[in-house]
Amino acid sequence: MIGHTPFGNCLTKGEPGFGNEDFLSRVDNRDEIEDVDQPEIYRGASIVLRGRRIAVAAERGEELVDVLRRLVPDHRDLLLADEVELRRRIPADIPEIMRLDRWHHPDLLQDTVPSQSMTFRQLADVLTTGDVRRYAPDMPPNTHWSRWPESGNL
Numbered sequence: 445m446i447g448h449t450p451f452g453n454c455l456t457k458g459e460p461g462f463g464n465e466d467f468l469s470r471v472d473n474r475d476e477i478e479d480v481d482q483p484e485i486y487r488g489a490s491i492v493l494r495g496r497r498i499a500v501a502a503e504r505g506e507e508l509v510d511v512l513r514r515l516v517p518d519h520r521d522l523l524l525a526d527e528v529e530l531r532r533r534i535p536a537d538i539p540e541i542m543r544l545d546r547w548h549h550p551d552l553l554q555d556t557v558p559s560q561s562m563t564f565r566q567l568a569d570v571l572t573t574g575d576v577r578r579y580a581p582d583m584p585p586n587t588h589w590s591r592w593p594e595s596g597n598l
Contacts, residue, residue, distance in 0.1 A: 455533045486511045493522040542576045546585035
């Protein structure tokens with residue numbers, strides 16, 4: 445499951461943040477690839493993403509999350525939300541200002557609130573002014589999944 449989290453004061457439906465409908469299931473054949481007796485363990489077989497069968501170099505018994513993450517470099521477009529999914533709760537007349545795939549995210553568990561994060565302060569400035577040049581990262585991105593090993597686990 446992959447999710448996206450819409451926030452704003454003019455969403456077309458629902459409350460800001462994510463709800464169950466914001467989680468996107470990408471694997472069409474989870475029952476074929478997940479071990480029945482050991483949930484979240486790969487039992488083998490090719491993986492079907494959005495109707496496309498994908499061969500994966502993985503061994504039976506591997507953590508399923510690790511097998512699925514291995515698909516990202518070559519099949520990112522099949523895993524991420526498409527334009528229709530991204531705009532599902534966002535009014536059509538709101539233009540996209542900027543899209544980030546990588547940024548420096550504060551560690552909220554370390555009592556870093558978003559307002560203290562230079563990244564979020566710069567993003568707020570971009571949203572306020574519409575000037576994407578106001579986003580000038582001063583720290584390297586840290587949003588790669590390997591930095592957040594528990595991400596994807598509910």
